[in-house]
Amino acid sequence: MDCIFCKIASGEIPSKKVYEDENILAFHDINPQTPVHILIIPKKHISSADEITAENSYLVAKIFEAIPEIAKSASLSNGYRIITNIGEDGAQTVKHIHFHLMGGVKMPEKMA
Ligand code: 5GP
Ligand code: ZN
Numbered sequence: 001m002d003c004i005f006c007k008i009a010s011g012e013i014p015s016k017k018v019y020e021d022e023n024i025l026a027f028h029d030i031n032p033q034t035p036v037h038i039l040i041i042p043k044k045h046i047s048s049a050d051e052i053t054a055e056n057s058y059l060v061a062k063i064f065e066a067i068p069e070i071a072k073s074a075s076l077s078n079g080y081r082i083i084t085n086i087g088e089d090g091a092q093t094v095k096h097i098h099f100h101l102m103g104g105v106k107m108p109e110k111m112a
Contacts (some may be wrong), residue, residue: 001045005096011038019070023062026070026101036074040067046097048086063099066099076103 007013013026018038030039031092042059046052051062069082081102086090 003045003094003096005039005041005094005098006045009041018073019066021062021066023059026066029100034081034107036076036102038070038074038101040070040099040101041096047095048090048092048097049084049098050086050095051097060097067099067101071099071103074101074103076101079103081107 001105005015009025014062015025017027019026019040023044024040024042026038026040029039040063042056042063044056045058046056046059049060067082080101083102084097084098085100
């Protein structure tokens with residue numbers, strides 16, 4: 001499958017990693033939109049949050065278990081925002097589920 005985040009997960013495409021374990025990987029977004037902009041992915045391919053099932057939801061749980069540690073290592077003690085875009089209307093450009101961890105600035109209250 002021609003998936004850029006699968007290639008990042010396998011190491012075929014390099015990334016600036018901030019966290020890794022057997023199931024998940026976190027790395028800096030190549031085009032940061034906030035002072036801290038980290039992407040967190042499962043290494044296993046899931047297309048989007050619309051494809052979460054009882055079989056793969058443990059990977060989403062693993063991501064959310066790692067988020068406090070990743071946020072702490074990025075010094076986001078005053079809060080942050082987690083976003084996942086889904087499909088065309090959600091403006092998802094990479095079809096491998098990922099969670100944007102954004103912070104280092106006061107986020108706008110309006111989200112869309
Ligand atoms: P989406 O729009 O799908 O929610 O977010 C995709 C994100 O992936 C974008 O913020 C984009 O900058 C980032 N991105 C796309 N290609 C690469 C890449 O090759 N490396 C890294 N580190 N980030 C990427
Ligand atoms: Zn993938």
